[in-house]
Amino acid sequence: MDQINICLIGFGNVGKAFAQLLDSKSDELCLENIHLRITAIATGGHGNAINLDGINAENAISAYQNGDISSLSSSSVDQDIAAFIRASKADFLVETSPVNYESGQPATMHIETALKAGMHAVSANKGPVVHAYQALTDFARINGKRFLFESAVMDGAPVFSVFREALPAANILGFEGILNSCTNLLIEQMETGQTFDQAVAFAQSIGIAETDPSGDIDGWDAAIKIAALVTVLMQHPLKPQDVDRKGIREITPASIKQAAEAGKRWKLVCRANMENGKINASVQPELVAATSPLFAVNGTSSLIVFKTDVLPGLGILESNPGPETTAYGLLADLLNILKLEK
Numbered sequence: 001m002d003q004i005n006i007c008l009i010g011f012g013n014v015g016k017a018f019a020q021l022l023d024s025k026s027d028e029l030c031l032e033n034i035h036l037r038i039t040a041i042a043t044g045g046h047g048n049a050i051n052l053d054g055i056n057a058e059n060a061i062s063a064y065q066n067g068d069i070s071s072l073s074s075s076s077v078d079q080d081i082a083a084f085i086r087a088s089k090a091d092f093l094v095e096t097s098p099v100n101y102e103s104g105q106p107a108t109m110h111i112e113t114a115l116k117a118g119m120h121a122v123s124a125n126k127g128p129v130v131h132a133y134q135a136l137t138d139f140a141r142i143n144g145k146r147f148l149f150e151s152a153v154m155d156g157a158p159v160f161s162v163f164r165e166a167l168p169a170a171n172i173l174g175f176e177g178i179l180n181s182c183t184n185l186l187i188e189q190m191e192t193g194q195t196f197d198q199a200v201a202f203a204q205s206i207g208i209a210e211t212d213p214s215g216d217i218d219g220w221d222a223a224i225k226i227a228a229l230v231t232v233l234m235q236h237p238l239k240p241q242d243v244d245r246k247g248i249r250e251i252t253p254a255s256i257k258q259a260a261e262a263g264k265r266w267k268l269v270c271r272a273n274m275e276n277g278k279i280n281a282s283v284q285p286e287l288v289a290a291t292s293p294l295f296a297v298n299g300t301s302s303l304i305v306f307k308t309d310v311l312p313g314l315g316i317l318e319s320n321p322g323p324e325t326t327a328y329g330l331l332a333d334l335l336n337i338l339k340l341e342k
Contacts (some may be wrong), residue, residue: 007088009095017327019057040088049073095123104131124151153328173271177304182216218247244282
């Protein structure tokens with residue numbers, strides 16, 4: 001049986017869900033002669049642990065909730081993350097640390113360190129995809145490894161892999177969609193009569209919005225997702241700062257009521273198109289008519305519709321994702337890399 005060791009960077013909701021997913025899938029994967037185990041976990045503020053015999057998911061979650069996972073380590077652990085990654089001697093790095101919209105750090109450094117140490121890298125982090133996609137892809141190739149990131153956009157939905165594997169020679173001319181689930185939920189809550197502040201408080205109470213929700217509300221999360229899609233799928237490097245960006249702060253209960261009376265809804269719409277060799281990309285609130293596929297995207301669901309030179313309209317819908325779906329995207333990338341190695 002193949003024994004695959006994993007170094008997990010970040011142990012928030014997605015990291016915990018990934019650890020639990022490995023447990024729930026262990027018997028199924030054993031039938032495929034694959035044994036995955038987490039042997040190293042680094043957290044933002046709850047300690048780090050390395051145990052080459054494996055770290056039990058529930059023990060790690062319990063220790064994290066108690067404030068420190070260090071007791072799970074079988075030996076002393078270097079607090080420098082680069083040294084920690086190298087010391088883990090893992091086969092895979094799974095990177096789930098918080099996104100940095102401006103630079104992609106420190107996640108980019110984590111992935112580069114792992115690739116240079118002979119590990120494959122799988123990430124849910126948009127920052128490295130946008131700010132260092134080509135460099136990290138080159139590092140991976142030079143070291144005979146892979147860098148995949150399906151969970152970076154639309155959680156576990158196969159956005160990148162469908163073009164990489166299922167649609168050869170399909171050239172993307174543009175796309176439009178709803179890519180930020182938080183703002184979609186906020187607008188929907190306001191449609192029920194809540195104020196903007198009440199909608200934000202509700203989203204925070206259920207874990208959809210951060211304590212500081214400005215990354216979603218002001219369009220940064222949507223912009224960096226657009227940049228990731230353009231950079232990888234349209235092969236045109238783009239930074240979130242290059243996206244024409246406007247958030248949802250100016251949407252009011254009155255404007256939502258007026259839209260409803262006209263049979264329309266406000267949506268934060270992401271767009272990118274190639275025109276005369278130049279990318280035009282934007283995220284902004286738009287009034288959407290009932291005839292649009294974006295109209296019926298509710299709650300925390302997402303939708304993207306691609307226009308290609310061979311398929312005029314290809315849509316991918318993800319309904320109400322959570323940390324578990326993001327965790328599955330990480331696992332899918334990991335298993336696809338293992339499949340390529342056979």
